[in-house]
Every structure is written in C-alpha cells, then in structure tokens.
Amino acid sequence: MxxxxxxxxxxxxxxxxxxxxxxxxxxxxxxxxxxxxxxxxxxxxxxxxxxxxxxxxxxxxxxxxxxxxxxxxxxxxxxxxxxxxxxxxxxxxxxxxxxxxxxxxxxxxxxxxxxxxxxxxxxxxxxxxxxxxxxxxxxxxxxxxxxxxxxxxxxxxxxxxxxxxxxxxxxxxxxxxxxxxxxxxxxxxxxxxxxxxxxxxxxxxxxxxxxxxxxxxxxxxxxxxxxxxxxxxxxxxxxxxxxxxxxxxxxxxxxxxxxxxxxxxxxxxxxxxxxxxxxxxxxxxxxxxxxxxxxxxxxxxxxxxxxxxxxxxxxxxxxxxxxxxxxxxxxxxxxxxPPEPPAVPVPIDVDAVVGVYRTLRADIHVTAGEQGRVRVRAALRDVDDAPAVIEEYTGFRDDALIAVEQEDGRHGVVVLCGRDEKGRVKWLHWGRVAVRR
Structure with a gap:
C-alpha cells in the first residue's frame, strides 16, 4: 500500500x-x-x-x-x-x-x-x-x-x-x-x-x-x-x-x-x-x-x-x-x-540574442561563446560583493536555450520572447523572471 x-x-x-x-x-x-x-x-x-x-x-x-x-x-x-x-x-x-x-x-x-x-x-x-x-x-x-x-x-x-x-x-x-x-x-x-x-x-x-x-x-x-x-x-x-x-x-x-x-x-x-x-x-x-x-x-x-x-x-x-x-x-x-541539452544542439541566432538585458536588481550580459553557444553573465546591482553568475547555454529549440551545466539537479531553460524592429530578441524568459533588452 x-x-x-x-x-x-x-x-x-x-x-x-x-x-x-x-x-x-x-x-x-x-x-x-x-x-x-x-x-x-x-x-x-x-x-x-x-x-x-x-x-x-x-x-x-x-x-x-x-x-x-x-x-x-x-x-x-x-x-x-x-x-x-x-x-x-x-x-x-x-x-x-x-x-x-x-x-x-x-x-x-x-x-x-x-x-x-x-x-x-x-x-x-x-x-x-x-x-x-x-x-x-x-x-x-x-x-x-x-x-x-x-x-x-x-x-x-x-x-x-x-x-x-x-x-x-x-x-x-x-x-x-x-x-x-x-x-x-x-x-x-x-x-x-x-x-x-x-x-x-x-x-x-x-x-x-x-x-x-x-x-x-x-x-x-x-x-x-x-x-x-x-x-x-x-x-x-x-x-x-x-x-x-x-x-x-x-x-x-x-x-x-x-x-x-x-x-x-x-x-x-x-x-x-x-x-x-x-x-x-x-x-x-x-x-x-x-x-x-x-x-x-x-x-x-x-x-x-x-x-x-x-x-x-x-x-x-x-x-x-x-x-x-x-x-x-x-x-x-x-x-x-526533465529537459536535457540535445545531442545535436539547435543552431542559435547569436546576433539576435547577444546584448544587455536588465531587471530591477540585475544586469544580464549575453555574449557569443564557443561552439555556437552563448555566455550569460548576471550581476546583481543591490548586493555588495555579490559574485556575478556566469552560465553557458546551447540551443534547445528554435525559441529556447538550455544551460550546459546542471543547477539543483536540472538544466535551466530560457525562452526567447518577442523581436524588436531589428529582429533582436526582446526578452529572455526563465519562467520566474523575464528580462528586457
């Protein structure tokens, strides 16, 4: 029973x-x-x-x-x-x-x-x-x-x-x-x-x-x-x-x-x-x-x-x-x-994703990485001496990236939402929070 x-x-x-x-x-x-x-x-x-x-x-x-x-x-x-x-x-x-x-x-x-x-x-x-x-x-x-x-x-x-x-x-x-x-x-x-x-x-x-x-x-x-x-x-x-x-x-x-x-x-x-x-x-x-x-x-x-x-x-x-x-x-x-990085990563439109995104408390810098990945660096603005968090993401779907490394037993997924007049991604969306370019 x-x-x-x-x-x-x-x-x-x-x-x-x-x-x-x-x-x-x-x-x-x-x-x-x-x-x-x-x-x-x-x-x-x-x-x-x-x-x-x-x-x-x-x-x-x-x-x-x-x-x-x-x-x-x-x-x-x-x-x-x-x-x-x-x-x-x-x-x-x-x-x-x-x-x-x-x-x-x-x-x-x-x-x-x-x-x-x-x-x-x-x-x-x-x-x-x-x-x-x-x-x-x-x-x-x-x-x-x-x-x-x-x-x-x-x-x-x-x-x-x-x-x-x-x-x-x-x-x-x-x-x-x-x-x-x-x-x-x-x-x-x-x-x-x-x-x-x-x-x-x-x-x-x-x-x-x-x-x-x-x-x-x-x-x-x-x-x-x-x-x-x-x-x-x-x-x-x-x-x-x-x-x-x-x-x-x-x-x-x-x-x-x-x-x-x-x-x-x-x-x-x-x-x-x-x-x-x-x-x-x-x-x-x-x-x-x-x-x-x-x-x-x-x-x-x-x-x-x-x-x-x-x-x-x-x-x-x-x-x-x-x-x-x-x-x-x-x-x-x-x-x-749980989602896992695919064996063959989905290609990332790097130019559309890279840039600076901001929330109330953090700046998110996205730069091009190696092997077609992107590098995401999050730095808190209101916490003294807080180390920046750096993660690498690879392609998961046409509209989503997935973290290469696990955190708390799972790979984080970020969805790419909206496009501006230049075709760039407007928001990176982690589920709990969406950050705006």
Whole structure:
C-alpha cells in the first residue's frame, strides 16, 4: 500500500539526497495517509512529526486565489474590471498600466510589472497597505496582458483586494474563511504564530554543510507565500475541499499558456495546470522560501493529491521519486522527463540574442561563446560583493536555450520572447523572471 511505501521509503530518500527533514501526504478517494522523516533543525535535531509545520511558499497563492474566487462567487468582485475599482491607491511607474490592470491578470501573472518586491513593511494590520505604497515606482517589464511573467507582488495586490472587500486584514480573512473552516488550527499565518508550534527551519548549504536559515521572510509578502506554514496533511485537507465542491471549479480553467520551459503546463486562476501522458489533467503548484521547498500535485479525476514538504537539500529529487511512485501506481501517470541539452544542439541566432538585458536588481550580459553557444553573465546591482553568475547555454529549440551545466539537479531553460524592429530578441524568459533588452 502507498502509506506503507512512503513511511518506509521517505527516510531512505532524504538520506540519499541530503534533505534535512520532510513530510509526505497522499490523498486518495477522500482518505489521507502521511509520513515524516528527518529533523526540523539540524542544530537542535528535533524530529519531524506529522503535526510539524513547514512553510509552503508560493503554494499560498492558491489559497489567496481561493479567497478571491469567493469574492467573485458572491458578486463582490469582477475579475475583468481594473484593480483601481477596488483599490484606488494602486500605483505603478506606468500610470496607463496601473489604470487598466485587472485582478485576472494578477491571478495569471500577466500584469507585466516587476514581481520580486520583497518589502519589509512590518507585521501590523496595515502591512499590505504599506506594501502598495512602496509599489508606486514599480516598473513594467511587459505591457499588461502581453506575456506570462511570474509575479509575487501581484499576489500581494490581490491580498489587499481581499482586505478591502472583507473589511479585515488578509491574515484574519485567511484564517476565518479557510483555516477555521477546515479545522486547521495548527497552521500559522504570521511569523508570530510560529511560537509554540513545531516549525521546520529552512536550511541552505554553506562551506561546511547545511545550516539553518536565520533571516526571516517579510510578513508583508504573505499573500504571495512568505509566511503560511502547515503540515502536509493540512495542505491536503485544503485540496480535499477543492475536490469536494464545484465552488472553485473556475480556478481550473485555462487562462494563459506560458512559454514552454521544458515541462509544458497551463495557468489557471492560482493553479498551475498539467497534462499527463495518459490523457489525464492535473493541478498543482510549487513553493519556495529560503531553505524550504514544497510540492503539490493533484489529479481530480482520480481523487488523488500528493504533497511533499521539505526544509533543505536536494528536495526536487525526493519529490520526483515520490510523484513517480504515487502518481504512477494510483493514476497510471508517467512524469515528463526533465529537459536535457540535445545531442545535436539547435543552431542559435547569436546576433539576435547577444546584448544587455536588465531587471530591477540585475544586469544580464549575453555574449557569443564557443561552439555556437552563448555566455550569460548576471550581476546583481543591490548586493555588495555579490559574485556575478556566469552560465553557458546551447540551443534547445528554435525559441529556447538550455544551460550546459546542471543547477539543483536540472538544466535551466530560457525562452526567447518577442523581436524588436531589428529582429533582436526582446526578452529572455526563465519562467520566474523575464528580462528586457
């Protein structure tokens, strides 16, 4: 049985891949089985148990989208009207863009403004209002609605919409309408709530091994995924709610087809949508905070969901092993293989790609390399003494490059998006971020 397998195999997997601690939970036909292994912190060595809580990172976005969908269902919000209808103080550097951006674009990552704005605005009830004040100078990466670019800050704006229409702080609404509804009293929506709970510390690799993360993620980013923490079992109780009602079915409808970074996929309202080799469709999301990785996959037609929560190490390898076993056995699904550099690289139009690209925090220099490759050098602007990151890319498809070397067990893919009047690539798109020439 699957429960027996995960309880036996999880300790072996985290040992094989250097993961500090992990929880796995499987929902099948309404029942949840789970397992825990490793430690919450490799200094205290307190063991992970089934009631320990882990930060779930950007999986929080599905919870935020659920609160937004409730507003739509009640007739309190129109996803296709401007955000300013609800939040008049919403400002960006581009006034025209700010006046037309809609909640649907925020939910689908197509609003086009800078997404990684991790402002520390305190932990008070006004933290999201303060965050929006600081967004006033935020630049557009792309015109609204033109291109999928992952956007954390857009979900903070959605959290503020929830606050305004409910008349309560976002975290209060999250607890009252979802956590309390599901009986998830052990979950934490603020850092202040971690005290008294068995909370996993994130771990990052240093010169002498894995070390617990001491820096706190900002509470003001909570609607996007900086704080919400729970057990794998609690996360699947939320999924079971989604599978047991038609109330949120609109969230599963395709809104945007992002560029293909080697895994396919579509974007719904909050959910990432998957297509499997046997014709089944799935939902899911991944989440990351410093030293923590979380993975969620759902196949509604099979009443099946799998959650993997970890706190440091080669977590993706553990999650993939669990997904291969559980989805293969219970849904006859074969996972798509990670992208690899082709044996015969696709020729690169080097002249169209080389140049300087910029984001809010980094300059990206692309130059011609050897053997038809290109060399990508990324230098951070706002971090003192940060070394530049240099990678080589080779041809993957006509519209995409792939990293020659692996990072975290996978080869990164960058999609070449748009052309200017000279035929040069306008954006390099890594999925999480698109950088503009």
């Amino acid at each position: 699957i429960g027996e397998w995960i309880r036996r195999r999880l300790p072996e997997l985290i040992e094989e891949h250097g993961v500090v601690g992990a929880q796995v939970a499987v929902l099948h036909n309404g029942e949840i089985v789970d397992a825990a292994a490793g430690v919450l912190d490799n200094v205290t060595n307190e063991p992970v148990t089934s009631d320990s809580i882990f930060q779930i990172g950007s999986i929080t976005k599905v919870w935020t989208a659920t609160l937004v969908q409730e507003l739509v269902n009640e007739g309190l919000l129109d996803l296709d009207r401007p955000v300013r209808d609800v939040v008049p103080e919403f400002r960006l550097a581009d006034e025209r863009a700010a006046s037309v951006i809609t909640p649907r674009q925020l939910l689908c990552h197509t609003a086009g403004f800078e997404g990684d704005l991790f402002y520390d605005t305190g932990d008070g009830d006004d933290m999201l209002a303060k965050y929006l004040e600081r967004m006033a100078g935020t630049e557009q990466t792309t015109p609204p609605g033109e291109l999928y670019v992952y956007c954390n800050s857009g979900y903070v704006v959605l959290g503020r919409i929830v606050e305004v229409l409910r008349g309560k702080p976002f975290n209060t609404v999250l607890r009252e309408r979802l956590l309390d509804r599901l009986g998830l009293g052990n979950a934490a929506t603020r850092h202040a709530e971690y005290a008294g709970r068995r909370c996993a510390s994130g771990h990052l690799r240093g010169d002498d091994g894995m070390k617990p993360v001491t820096e706190k993620t900002p509470d003001g980013d909570s609607p996007a995924g900086s704080v919400l923490a729970m057990s794998a079992r609690d996360l699947l109780a939320f999924v079971r709610m989604h599978l047991g009602t038609t109330e949120f079915d609109a969230m599963r409808e395709t809104q945007v087809v992002p560029p293909d970074f080697g895994f396919g996929g579509r974007q719904g309202l909050g959910w990432v949508l998957h297509d499997y080799d046997n014709g089944l469709s799935g939902l899911g999301h991944v989440g990351s905070t410093p030293g923590n990785q979380a993975y969620l996959r759902v196949i509604p037609a099979c009443g099946l969901a799998v959650a993997v929560l970890t706190n440091g190490g080669a977590a993706l390898s553990v999650a993939r092993a669990v997904h291969e076993k559980v989805l293969g056995e219970l849904a006859n699904v074969t996972l798509r293989e």
